[in-house]
Amino acid sequence: MSLESLVVKLYEIEAVKFGNFTLKSGIQSPVYFDLRVIVSYPDVMVEVSEHLWKAVEASKTEFASVCGVPYTALPIATCMSTAHNVPMLIRRKEMKDYGTKKMIEGHFKKGDVCLIVEDVVTSGTSVSETVQTLNNEGIKVKDAVVLLNREQGGEQRLASEGVTLHSVCKISQVLDILEKAKKLDRDTVQRVQDFIASNNTFGNNIKRPADGMGDAQQKKVKKVLTYPERQSQCKHEVLKRLYGIMEEKKTNLCFSGDTTSFAELLEVVEKVGPYICILKTHIDIITDFTAENIHKLKNLASKHNFLLFEDRKFADIGNTVKKQYSEGIYKISEWSDIINAHIIPGPGIIEGLKSAAGEKGLTGKRALLLIAEMSSKGNVATGEYTKACVKMAEENQDFVVGYICQSQLSKDPNFIHMTPGVKLVEGTDSLGQQYLTPKEVITKRNSDIIIVGRGIMNSDDPATTAATYQQAGYDAYLEQCS
Template sequence: MSPSQENLKQLCLELFEIDALKFGDFVTKVGIKTPVYMDLRGIISYPKLMDVLSTVINNYFTENKISGQSICGVPYTALPIATAVSVKYNIPMLIRRKDVKTYGTKKLIEGVYQKGDKCIIVEDVVTSGSSILETINDLKSVGIVITDVLTVVDREQGGRQTLKDLGYTLHSLFTLSSIMTILYEANKVKQDVVESVKNYLSENQVQAKCNNELQDTRLSTPLESRLSAAKCPLTTDLINIILKKKSNVCVALDVTSSKELLSLTKQLGPHIALLKTHSDAVTDWNEAVGNELVELSKEMEFLILEDRKLADIGATVGHQFSLISSWAHLVTVHSIAGPGPLQEIARIADERGEKRGVFLIGELSCAGNLIDEKYTQATLNLAQSFSSITVGLVCQSPSVLASSPGLLQLTPGIHLSQAGDNKGQQYNSPNEVITLRGADIGVIGRGVTQAPDPLAAVKEYKRVMWEAYEQRLK
């Protein structure tokens, strides 16, 4: 046995001794039952073992000629592993945040890097490879190159092949089979356990949640090429407007008088794809105002989004939607109430023969909001279930719509100055929102409505945001 093989055997046995390898009835992250579970989170309490692991990983890099400008651990368990390797062997490290910061620098990727740098991803355990793909997507969104991934344990359940199909090489210190062989030869497990795991692997293969329609593919795919994936007719209409006008601008006219609303619409309409309204904030709103907005939308070719953020039982949402459906092409809806509101909106639109759609709210731009990753994923699932009426999601992160090119990402909080207010609003630059955060349409409010010359302002946003979209495609 070579020195490296002997080191791997010893490392495996030490992991077994600290109970990092468990046998019994467990459920993995991807939701499948398993008789063996690798839990490497506890390794952080064993500094000497962490040191050994970092040495083994670095030796693997050297022996297999794997190199890069940096390494990045998949959050969260692999972070301390990558940190140990970084510190001991002087390899710069990057950190991928699971959620984009809403304060400070608002970075998705922490660390020092340049576009084109190569980064090695480090993972603890691979089953389907979905967590790795999420990290790859976010790193690639800022121009970092990924070719190699190293994991401590490959469970041999499909992750390696998924990554290979997408052009990435998965390296592993151990496979589940090699672990079982080492433990059996060391009299740590019996033959029946080895056979049980072997049978389990042959019967339980999984696929990553992220497939060939990865986030970076969505971002680098022109909107015209995504038309075929759109299932809501209004999605097609909106994309065609964006392409014809070369404008991915949504202006939020959060004003309180109908006179100001209509005046601004007449000025800005020719340069926008989407007009966002808050009709309930307009103190003198009446049916005639809605009718005039519709006529302007036809004349100037834009769609109207009423930002009502509906969130109630289906029957109540139905009543609310009925009041705006004659003039609002789109409405924002919270997913907290489940499918009921969408079912009712779809029914009403169908009965009236109106082409209508929704933007589901998957994330918010305001500081301190309570939406978490689980809620965002549930919102996406709902959008996919109601794809015939869902135009897209209001969200902030580039990976949310990774596997859904037929949905559009609407992202608020754009301002050229990037200064927030004292009421929780967080602003980002057009380039940040379009190029890095993955927005297909960006929302500008006060950057236009409170500008000395709103028309000049919207033209500037239109220019800058379209350039950011074109840059994203390169």
């Protein structure tokens, strides 16, 4: 089957679709590729694998094995392996908690070179993750082969990481073939071309040979959605409210009231309240805790329009955290809009906290952040742990609204990113806490909210200092939106 015939066939079985589709990032796209359907068309799957093999042969690439990016590329890699008698490795998306606990299945030795097989490449992230997992086992990766290159920066990103991408077909070719076959009209083709040109994932512009795209190729990428745009697209009531506060008060500042005195906390919050969107507390370090003080804190939150976030960092089994959240002297579920948790116990911790809110009649009015990354030196909240956090969040969007993290983990407006360890000047304290500036956090790490504690609490003038942080953070946000 010729490349032209294969592209038309993929269109006919709806592996290539045109219309309006919401991508994982939340972006509306006029084109969508669903190569998963080819498993129901064995003849097409064989043709796809053969086209990939020919691309590999033409590149003169040398390798000892192939590894398909899970999961869509696994059957394609299997076809290549069996048809050409080349060993295959399988990368797991998550480690088993029993047996050998391997991330890579199959026989290999350190130093082996493996070829990555993928169906579609947009940003190159999935390929990059597979490369990293293989590298962790001592397996080298120099090349990857893909059926469709969306020409949105993935090839450049992989090249920057030392991986050469070989593609059977680029999206510009797909559009050309389908237009000539009278499957697409000129308006649809132009709309997709403009979208691709305006949504590069690696740098501001897509650099490629002229293909009739004209000035659209030079469009700047809008890095982030505005707060109102995110508010209109997100689903959770608490997150909608937070985006509204951020827009109304023009702030992305969360103040961490790290003091052992409730009296001092109330005094400082009265001063900084006008400049913050969230107040973060550590209620269990308070020495003069009373229910009356909680009532006063809620009044301040109402007066100055900010959310309450108890930084409890739940980390136990579901049944235990359920009680820690709703019972005891603190009764956190009754007053804190947002809480956070480690995922070490597994998804049961989310279910336990969620059920506690539900039993109090607070479903939709309480939200959870997952601690995906930390700011302290030498912490182990990285790699597979962080990936597992993202996966659990995506599976629990009715309760999880974002992450405590050091960088952007998702472009979905249903998830917000909050970064601790922020000061006006970078540095490290005596206990290993690493500090970043508001500009670094917002514009370079693409986080959404800066968390500031001692920088404000230890200031001689908390109100003025909070206003300075509020302006720095919001200016960085405006820079992103421009």
